[in-house]
Amino acid sequence: MTEKQIVVLGAGYAGLAAATRAGKRGQVTLIAPEQRILHRVRQHETAAGHPEHRPAVAEVLRGRAVRHIAARATGIDLAGRKITLDNGEVVAYDTLVHALGSRTAWHDVPGAAEHAYAAERAAGIAERLRTADRPGTVAVVGGGATGIELAAELAEAHPRWTVRIVAADQVGGWFSDKGRGHVHRVLRGLGVAIHEHTAVTAVDTEGLTTADGRIPADLVVWAASMEPHPLAGEAGLAVTPAGRAIVDDHLRSVSHPEVYVIGDAAEVTVPGTGTLRMGCATALPQGQYLGKVLAGRTDKPFAFRYIVQCLSLGRRDGLVQLIHGDDSMRPAVLTGRTGRLIKAAILKSVVMSLR
Template sequence: MTRIVVLGGGYAGMTAAITLAARTKRRDDVTITLVNATARFTERLRLHQTAAGEQLADLRIPELLEGTRIEFVQGWVTGIDAHTVRVDDEHTIGYDKLVYALGSVADTATVPGADDHAYTLNTAQDAELLAGRLTNANTVAVCGSGLTGVEVAAEIAERHPDLHVVLLGRQEPGAQMGPKAKAYLQESLARLGVEVRSGVEIVKIRPDAVELTGETVEADLVLWTSGVRVSPLAAKAGLEVDGHGRIVTDPQLRSISNPNVYAVGDSAAVQQAYGLMHGTCQSGMPTGVHAGTSIVRELNGKQPKRFRFGYLHIPVSLGRADAVIQFVRPDETPKRLSLTGRRAVWYKETVSSAPWPSFQRLKKMPAAGLFAWRRGGRYTR
């Protein structure tokens, strides 16, 4: 009997578990266990909507797993060794193959006061907590001008037009996009009344303000979206990690320290020809598919294949009625093609923001339906 354990029920972990279940459904020599801290599936791609006060579907992992042979264990992973996983410091689960998909959270340790005074979008509960405070606020400061910061600033500004929303960051919003898409994004933020302060250095978060180099921005609420960090469990387990704590993998997504451990999603430092992949749903779900498929290949006495991935797009919501899509080359440099307005809204909702139906399809089509193949065998989303 081969015991396969998947740690983490986010996009990458769920994809890996469902792929494994679909491709081993006729085998009686395999068990699959999925461990996650909560029974709720967190749609991290939609947390900016939750933060603005929108009520989203309460998606439950056990419901999705119905009809599979996956055992769901709810609990916090508190330790890992070469053959077992410890959950809630109370019981252990043995494994022969492990898929490490514990994801990442906002890195509030980089600036003093952020951990104590800033809200985050780590979980649906965190986003709901922020949403509950918006009605009594006048100014909201969003720290981080990357895609998450842009989406939540636009969402809050649209849903709460009387609020003053300030977006703070080192780079200008849409910096990774082409000129046309970037200009559209910035014009949309201006139309929504978002005050953008780029090229600034955040040095401290106070309960009522954000301190920048040489000035202070007063705010009733502060949301931190700048940077992420991963769990220290991998390093404590003796697995080789990079400077950010991510598991260093071989070309097949196996830990270079332990070939029985696959790392996927934000938890993995995956090298491609263009450099290290960065954590997104767009890249995380293909790693889950690849890890699941590779373990099945090993069960069948074959060698896993090399993982190759190319980016396809940068999709950004700008409220509920607007969006911008920047199409990119595999290394994420922008192409000339982009979509804006309602066409972009339709595209994002269809392609990027609905993993739940994709999971359902994946249960029936483990090797197709969700992901396409580019020339040369490169995954895309």
């Protein structure tokens, strides 16, 4: 009998964790254009001009039976079990792991894609700030974790710039009262202007148009929300209206059980926990679990419980929000230097956890 061909699409947290573990027992092909991991949880640091922490994919895969094809998947032939790549190559599979994750959602806001920097373009944001001929105004659109971390990091690293955070709802509105209060105090202490309940209706070269009027800006950073990569739906996998692939309790596609979908691209619902949100905190455990499944080390259903949510708030402060296993908030938080040190320790553990 020939060895089954396992192909993993995507070198994010979920894809790499699955590939490294499956590669301990058998041959795996990883398809992803990146030579270095994106490391989304540290993009706010890169955007502020701090040194990048992006290990090489080859280093993460070292010692594993994983072949990395540095190309982008452009199509999936589910019937023929083949992947088409942007370099013209076609790769066959017996088992496919779809881990292409998510991307910035522009929500059809006029001018947003043309004039705003997506959070993924962190290095471009840093370069724009570094080469500007004078200090100006940065408008960060989005009051979620990515927007908050970006606004705090940019304000601290570039105190001569005016930083504004613009959110359609509350900034940090999902946190407990203590957690949300701390986020607002730190942002204001760094000089960040907070615009809540302010929907952006257009972006142009001079700033934002909102439902409440104009917000001038020399640089717009878009961190409003993410959407799953569209390839799963385009290929014909069963997906939700939002485009996330529907999977069973072993993370297999409900329409094509030879395809596993993990990370932001998957709609994963765990009994007692609920439907998992997008993010490293959920993607990495899915990849670790699936790698064990593919290596024949477990056949149990995927299980997951939340522990904490945490934020970096510049170089000297942070927030660790204690939560219940279903992601609902507890009242207690850890802040200041303690919160920052805990978040820093978690960041350092991510790359090690990939292996």
